[in-house]
Amino acid sequence: MPDATSPVLPVGAIREALEHILASTDFDASERNRRFLRHVVEETLAGRADRIKGYSVAMAVFDREASFDPQIDPIVRIEASRLRRSLDHYYLTGGQDDAVRVSISKGGYVPTFTVKEAADPTIDLPGAALPASPPRPADPVSIGPPEAHPVRENLGRLPRWLPWHVILVAIVALVAVWRLGALPWPPHAQTEATRRQGPAVVVAPLEEGDAEAARLHLGPGLTREVIAALSRYRNLFVFGNDTSLQPAPGNSADALARQLSADYVLSGTVSTTPDRIRLLVSLVDARSGRHLWSQSYESPLVPARIVDTEADIARRVVDSVAQPYGAIYVDKISGLTGKAPEQFSSYECVLLFHAYWRRTDIALYPSARDCLERTIIDDPDYADAWAALALTYADQVRFGIQAGSGVADPLERALPLAQRAVSLAPNAPLGYQAEHLVFWLRHDVEQSFAAARAGLARSPNNAELLADLGGRLCLRGQFDEGLPLLTAAFDRNPGQSTIYRLGFFLAHYMAGRFEDALTEASRIDQRENRFTHIAQAIAYAQLGRKNEAAAELDLLLKLSPDYGDRVVSDLQDRNVAPAIIRAVVEGLRKAGLSVPNAGI
Known part of the structure; x- marks a missing residue:
């Protein structure tokens, strides 16, 4: 139902927006959540929004009996959360340019309908109070001629006097014709290199290992979340929900792999205990059948937070795989x-x-x-x-x-x-x-x-960015902010570059915890990187282990024979905080390196 600041939209325009959502492959909702969305939209358009309650939705959409108790059976709350996630995903992908948007706020099931503000005067709604568009990334330095968008470029030339709903219908028609192939796709959509720049992954339907997992529909829910999380990795070609969850008898991992010529198949089983959800998942080479990796993941079972739990488990799985x-x-x-x-x-x-x-x-x-x-x-x-x-x-x-x-x-x-x-x-x-x-x-x-x-605002779980920012904050001496980012980075991707452990090393070293500092330095496996030897040399020196310190110093000087003369300028070039530079120089001198007094 429109709120006080939303323009009054024609029923036809809202229904067209609904059909566009339901027909899109980017709307990754289950079949019953598609019924859920259609039901609440149609009820609202019919003037019965006040009747949209958990009980009525359970009866109309989820085939519950008249004895249904929403306090005991959380099905509507769970599926509403899944539906909201599917809508969010749709508007971040294929629906990002939709003029009319449908949303369902938390705390209820009544949909709202809004108009997205256009970047150019394609839609003109006099007097309508529209929300501001989100900021766009700054224009980059040009490296070549920009690629024209055949539909968007023509839309920008539409006359302002056309009624907005006529333009909306025209947009829908253009998109329909475009999808049928009468208009050319952008050139990049035609290339096999773009379609599959990296390996193809299919997620087999995750099996439900017990009755409670089946009652909560954890298998389809987790399958969708894993696919959504994998899809964020642009180096992978990930088959969508309609492929993985199609109701067909040959929907096993092997059958899917053969049918789709996939490189990898991700499969698994989800089960429950009275207080936990457990997923055992495996990655298999689709061509050879070779088992590559497997791991189990657990999270607390809280019915009111099922969707958040599924998203968290899926993130951890995909972090390990992709x-x-x-x-x-x-x-x-x-x-x-x-x-x-x-x-x-x-x-x-x-x-x-x-x-x-x-x-x-x-x-x-x-x-x-x-x-x-x-x-x-x-x-x-x-x-x-x-x-x-x-x-x-x-x-x-x-x-x-x-x-x-x-x-x-x-x-x-x-x-x-x-x-x-x-x-x-x-x-x-x-x-x-x-x-x-x-x-x-x-x-x-x-x-x-x-x-x-x-970057983290758009990809908050990216381990490399977390580690890069966390490590450099530590170089600036900002350990309170940097260390939690580094910890999160290694939690999400333990196999990433060990050079990031320099941040942990510096925190211990600056606090005088030299044994802990040496432990962190010893975990850095980049022997061709001079900072590996600097870290170990100064930690050994502070612990009085002169022979080990001298050995690391020899390795440092083999890599950089004149390093004693330029250590200060080298660290300054890396924006290292002055207090840390002084501490490192003091440690190198204690290890036996001659460092000129540079006024630090």
Whole structure:
């Protein structure tokens, strides 16, 4: 029902919006939640919004008996939460340009209908108080001619005097014709490289292991949540709910894999105890049947919070499978052995970048950079390739890599690459991570932190961004904010680069907890990174273990023979807080390194 500030919308326009939602593959609701949405919309349009209660919905949509008690059976509350999530997902994906929007606020089941404010004068509603549009990312530095959108460009030329509902009908008609193929798709939608830049994953319907799991419909609910979480990873091609949950007898993991030519199948079983939900899930190579990974996840069983619990379990599953250095990465990176980088696909080039990035393996740097240079030409819409290339150029400055790139100022090259990545994929985290690093190396610390926070606002569980921001906050001595981010990063992706543990090391070292500092330093496995040896040398020195400190110092000087003369400038170039620089220099001197007095 419209609120006091909403324009009064024609019933026909609302019904068209409803049908558009229900027909969209981006609306990932179950069949009964589609009935749920249709029921509450039609009841509201019929003037019976006051009758939409948990009891009436249970009877009309979920086939409950007259004895239904919403205090005992939480089915309507659970499914309403799932329906709200499906609507949120729809308006973040295929429905982001819909003129009429349908929503169901928490605490009730009556829908509201609003009009999205247009970015150009396509829809004109005189006198209507519309909500402000969310801020858009800043325009990036241009690296090529912008790609025109054939429908949106023409809509911008519509005359303002046309009635808004006529324009709305025209929009729906254009989209329908477009989908039927009478109008050309944007060029990037036609390429196989764009359709499947990375491996294809199908989620088999998660089985329900007991009656309570079946009563709460945990299998379909968790399956949908896992698919939604996997879909956020743009390097994966993920088959949607309609594929995974189709009511067919051959819907087993093996049958789905054969039918769809998938690379991986994720399957599992969900069960309950009186107070917990447990999911046992496995990843299988769809072609060989080889079992790659399995793990169990548990969460408290609270009926009123079932949907939030499903989302949390799904996030943990997908973090383990799909994040960089997760189960799919481990399998795919092993398949690159013996294959020349010139033969890599776009996805494999990004995979090679992650192999270099995880350990800062300088030997891989030229191949990764050259592979990415080729990728942005062959696959110019691949946002992660632009971001990865920006990060490789930034590393020339960060680690002093001399790789014959022919670029006079790598940071000047890196910034527009990062901005291009954000422009191509405003909700993907890697572009923001690249901006974060480039601004950091340009000594624009506030802009660097702003880029990382913008990325986390769109992808709050991304382990790499959490670790990058947390680690650099620690370099600035801001441990109260940085350490929780680092902890969350390693909770979400324990297999990521161990160099991020420098933040934990510094926190212990600055607090005088030198044994704990040494433990953290020993967990860093990047022996070609000088900061590994600096951390261990100063921790050993503070503990009085002179021989071990001297050994680490020797390894440091093999990597950087003149490091004693430039340690202060090196740390200042990395925006390290002055107090931390003084503490590191004091530790290096105690380890036996000659450091000139630079007035610090």
